[in-house]
Amino acid sequence: MPIAVDMGVDPLGKTVPLNLEELLATRLLVQGNSGSGKSHLLRRLLEKSAGQVQQVIVDPEGEFTTLSDAYGHVVVEGAAHSETEIGKLAMRIREHRLSVVLSLEGLEADGQMRCAAGFLNTLFDAPREHWYPALVIVDEAQMFAPTAGGEVPEDVRRASLGAMTNLMCRGRKRGLAGIIATQRLAKLAKNVAAEASNFLMGRTFLDIDMARAADLLGMERRQAEAIRDLERGQFLGLGPAISRRPIKVKIGSVETGPKDATPALTPLPTATGEEAASLLFDDLADAPEPPKPEKPAPKPLPSETMMEQLAAAVTTRRAADEPPVPAPDAEAVEPIVAEALAAMVEEEDGKPRSTAIAYQDFSVRCRMKGLRTPPLDLPAFGRRLAAARAGIPEDPQPDWGEVLAAAEGLPDDMLAPFLLIAKAAREGAPSPSEEAIAAIYGTASLSRARRLIDYIEERELIVKRTDMGGKTSITLPALGWTTAAA
Template sequence: MSAPIQIGTDQHGQAISLDIEELLATRLLVQGNSGSGKSHLLRRLLEESAGIVQQIVIDPEGDFVSLAELFRHIVVDGAAYSTQELTRLAARIREHRASVVLALDGLEVEAQMRCAALFLSALFDAPREQWYPALVVVDEAQVFAPAVAGEVSDEARRLSLAAMTNLMCRGRKRGLAGVVATQRLAKLAKNVAAEASNFLMGRTFLDIDMARAADLLGMERRQAEQIRDLGRGQFLGLGPAISRRPVSVQIGAVRTGPKSLVQKLAPPPAASPDDLHALLHAGLHLEETGVRAPEPVPVAPAIDELIGQIAPDAPPPAPQQPSVPGKSAAEVDTAIDAILREMAAEDGCTYQAPVKLYQDFTVRCRMQRLTAGQLDMAGFQRRFAIAVAGIEAPDSPEAQEILRIARVLPDDLLAPFLAIAWAAQAGHPCPDDDELAVIYGTSSPGRLRRLLDHYEKTGLIVVRTDFSGRRSVSIPELGLATEPLEA
């Protein structure tokens, strides 16, 4: 059985076909310098075979997302998913035989390698009953299977290279047919390139790449020069799915296009040099005004920490003071809230020992002739945590629901959780580590990480970090989540 698709014509105008059925068993390697038409070839292959076989595209530049417009491919933004989510997504892709484009253009190179490695490994690990045939097209394969170590970490290179090797060496038995495209054969790992039995070689200029391409095509070295003379969109093809002898192929037209198009020649603006000089330098030397350098965060003296450890949990309540005549209990409570917000707004307040803060609170209440005794030490800590977290309406149903969930926490661990939960309730990004450290009253990143781990182990939060490094936090019991925070 065969499933031929036309990919172009030869020098005589005769149609050149590629057998998809044969390709699934023998894999394909595409090589061509930038501008040779390599991506155009891949797009032609994908468009013509879209109705025949499932397609999975690893797209580091986001050029193939336009396939979704005409061919119903699902675009998966690799930067938007966590490790666990991407693994589950890949498993469902195999299960439901969906054609997808994994767009990695929102990630740095090392993150692209890790994301692609995880995704390919999850496809590879599908259960046997889901080993349906699928074309796995990897553009710019030299990024994911580099021949030599680069600027990325050894771990990222090892993971990515292992996934690509599995795809090309062992993927056939699992129904995965690798189609890898590279700008330079010399930059692609040999154990990945060597597993392909079909080749489409485009224009290249470097001697080492021309020599390797000629070897793969079974040409003599003196014939390798013709590879340098190939035109844009013209390739030399060889392999059981294409031809038993090297054949020249002019790739046919496509119906979709890349996300970004190369601009045609355009003359520079006709403005005079003086006008351009004015445009380039307008406001260049203006200094920003009204921006103050952040003040250093005060560190609590060691003595305060000792006081907090030694002092009893609940010091004797302050003596009752007569309230201001004519003030109701609600008015007194409102005034106390105002004092707490005022204290919470002061720099370095969270770095002070609770005992010292409580003493400051009672003094302020006496100055306003308020009854502070109605708040013991525990009640003060709880209401002060609410003020520090920025909850302006603690009596609202939303705030009360958050406080109900937070009852499992000790008072000294309460404020950071309230800040996170209130951000989720408002649909805002999660406070960053610096903000949470100030709210918690610590200068130690390790201590803050341990606090977040404690929240997560308690089941209060679920921290999710996507491949672009953006962190969001979910509150499972509320069914809410913060917006992603840029790293």
């Protein structure tokens, strides 16, 4: 018998159910302008399905943290953990089927995108034995899958968009049912929105958003005006988990609410003109100065850290006589590392990920090969990954120690291009082309590749020479290596 979630009533007062099993296979998109009732809809869905399926909520504003008291969700404060810790928590969430709220409150936009990307990617990359069904709810999805880059770094935008694409396009086979909510369909990447088969469209007023919503609902453009006329809390629903034809639903009530309620209208003070002026201007010099704006401090952790709480929950589920997994021999570790790095570089296909996100992928690959803990810490992994991208598969420390020492002052993302140049110089090969340097740096812009070379040259790590024939060679003066002219 299918599990039905009561979402509310239609115009005739009949209950509108949402088929939970069908939802797990087909995903859901919720759209509506601010104030249309999207958060209320998501809260209704979460409350009514709590206890029937694992729930993982990516919450940029911390609105859903109140679910923890009523329904036992574990709140993970993104601002209080490093990227590595967020990845470890995501692995345990998948393994032990814990319902959680990832609160990103207190992080800047790029920090929220970076945290969500690492979290979602680790959920997606979980070992096959942990592919349990779970609802993954992402509120304000246009932040994490934008149509344009905005003001965030390009590598952060790509990582976040890739994580959202994986969730919506390939997550179903891994048990992940994406539920995304957005204020503006026009700002949400089309390849992410197009993967949803169920839709709940709320009130919206912009023509471009109404047109996209009407297309998704299979309505003619002239019928799109109905979307503008919806009341707060009313949505047009369509999809295999809701209805085969568009249906209007009034979302039912909820038991919990956001921690910060919307301010309500209150009567204004009845001061006269002179009294009001007195309140403003009397003793102005002695009034306290306004507080200086500052970045909100991370919320303090409880006396027992989140990692310790999850570890305690894990301990009770493990059998006392579980046989230990023998660690591989030291000689067997290096081939595992080299194989994992080679596979990762091949899959990047000229689009490098950030080191922190790639490290989560590396940790999972090592675990699947029998290494309980990664054999490299994050800095060492960054050096090995840069070397692998430059075509140096082995551990660079023995043979390339002088090169690594010379590059100490370079930013981490410039190590791979520098090693690519050093490798060519050591072998007497032609200088790498600007296209090759741009690709390994993660950009398609040749001007950025030129600025990168100029930056390294300003630090006296390389010297670029161009002969009368227009051919360029690059020398590493500290090592006495020079590339062939090209």
